[in-house]
Amino acid sequence: MNIGVIGGGAWGSALAQSMASDGSAVTLWAREADVVAAINAQRQNPMFLPGIALNPHIRATDSLADLAGAPFLLAVAPAQFLGQLLGKLPEKNIPLILCSKGMEQGSGRLMCDVARDCGWTGTIAVLSGPSFAHEVAAGLPAAVTLAADTMAAAEALAALVARPALRPYASDDVIGAEIGGVIKNILAIACGVVEGAKLGQSARSALIARGFAEMTRYALARGARAETMTGLSGLGDLVLTCSSKSSRNFSLGFGLGEGALASDLLSNRSSVAEGAFSAPVLAADAAARGVDMPICCAVADLLAGRSDASAIIHALMRRPLTREALV
Numbered sequence: 001m002n003i004g005v006i007g008g009g010a011w012g013s014a015l016a017q018s019m020a021s022d023g024s025a026v027t028l029w030a031r032e033a034d035v036v037a038a039i040n041a042q043r044q045n046p047m048f049l050p051g052i053a054l055n056p057h058i059r060a061t062d063s064l065a066d067l068a069g070a071p072f073l074l075a076v077a078p079a080q081f082l083g084q085l086l087g088k089l090p091e092k093n094i095p096l097i098l099c100s101k102g103m104e105q106g107s108g109r110l111m112c113d114v115a116r117d118c119g120w121t122g123t124i125a126v127l128s129g130p131s132f133a134h135e136v137a138a139g140l141p142a143a144v145t146l147a148a149d150t151m152a153a154a155e156a157l158a159a160l161v162a163r164p165a166l167r168p169y170a171s172d173d174v175i176g177a178e179i180g181g182v183i184k185n186i187l188a189i190a191c192g193v194v195e196g197a198k199l200g201q202s203a204r205s206a207l208i209a210r211g212f213a214e215m216t217r218y219a220l221a222r223g224a225r226a227e228t229m230t231g232l233s234g235l236g237d238l239v240l241t242c243s244s245k246s247s248r249n250f251s252l253g254f255g256l257g258e259g260a261l262a263s264d265l266l267s268n269r270s271s272v273a274e275g276a277f278s279a280p281v282l283a284a285d286a287a288a289r290g291v292d293m294p295i296c297c298a299v300a301d302l303l304a305g306r307s308d309a310s311a312i313i314h315a316l317m318r319r320p321l322t323r324e325a326l327v
Helices: 010-020 033-042 079-088 111-117 133-137 151-161 174-196 201-221 232-241 248-257 262-267 274-289 294-304 309-317
Strands: 002-006 025-029 058-061 073-075 096-098 124-128 142-148 166-171
Touching: 002 010, 010 025, 010 058, 010 073, 010 133, 033 058, 073 079, 079 111, 079 274, 096 111, 111 124, 111 174, 124 151, 124 174, 124 232, 142 151, 142 174, 142 232, 151 166, 166 174, 174 201, 174 232, 174 248, 174 274, 174 294, 174 309, 201 232, 201 274, 201 294, 248 262, 248 274, 248 294, 262 294, 274 294, 294 309
Parallel strands: 002 025, 002 073, 025 058, 073 096, 096 124, 142 166
Antiparallel strands: 124 142
16 A cells, blocks of 8 residues: 655654554655655654655655655645645545645635545545654654544545554544644634733633634534534644644744744744634635634734734733633
8 A cells, every 4th residue: 555645844754754654655745856755765764854764665756647646645735835736746535635725815715625626536534633742753642533424434434544653543634634634723823912912821721712612613503513613623633732832833933922033933944834824814715604703713813914922912811801601
């Protein structure tokens, strides 16, 4: 079995490492020629996953044609480029497991919609949950949600993806799994701002709780189930991403909280903080649906330069008092 992975960043490399841990052959597509060369010659990805010795069963390539014949694909390319890549793939009738988390700028589409609009005819699934790339690549234990349109499809794919250190839980709530992955990145930026501005752990905990309320409101408005949001792809991923500088989104927010400009921070990054792209798209969609999401909208304003961190914190703390509720 030669598993295909699209995306040679940290998460793509980590998932390739996990898939190869049982001796499976893995073909990893990467855009960067330096990444392909380093993986094949040195068993390393120093650009995105430094310090990890990669499994010899992983072969890197810069040709999407080399993914032909894979029994399933893990799509781990940045959300804003996923549609372009899927459109170029030679086969679209095999299972596709989407591991990118975001909403497409311009269209507002979730990744499952992107795949369908590209003409994908095979099963489309979503893998999401609390998992840092460097930990998964090192073989540390992680549990994730694997969601597909039917439970039978989700369970079949979970059996293919499961490894001794990677435990997938099956779900048939695809949109819930996707939304959790989108919103947790935006809220991680907000928590990074709190940390960078030295506002304390009490403030960060409150932000996670109220951010979870926003996540749940929006998810329910899109037809997701509340229990999905309390699971690994919702609350589980939210807590992890909002708690560590290992999160690219958290570290971006940390810089903003220290007073740096979003434009400067984003231009100096080799990896993608998906929340920065998804925040304005989500804010616009939430407004159109009448869903109140003050924290996510504040992050969008901060990233766009319409306000600074101190003004946003001031405004959030002085919103009208209300009853505590998730919806």
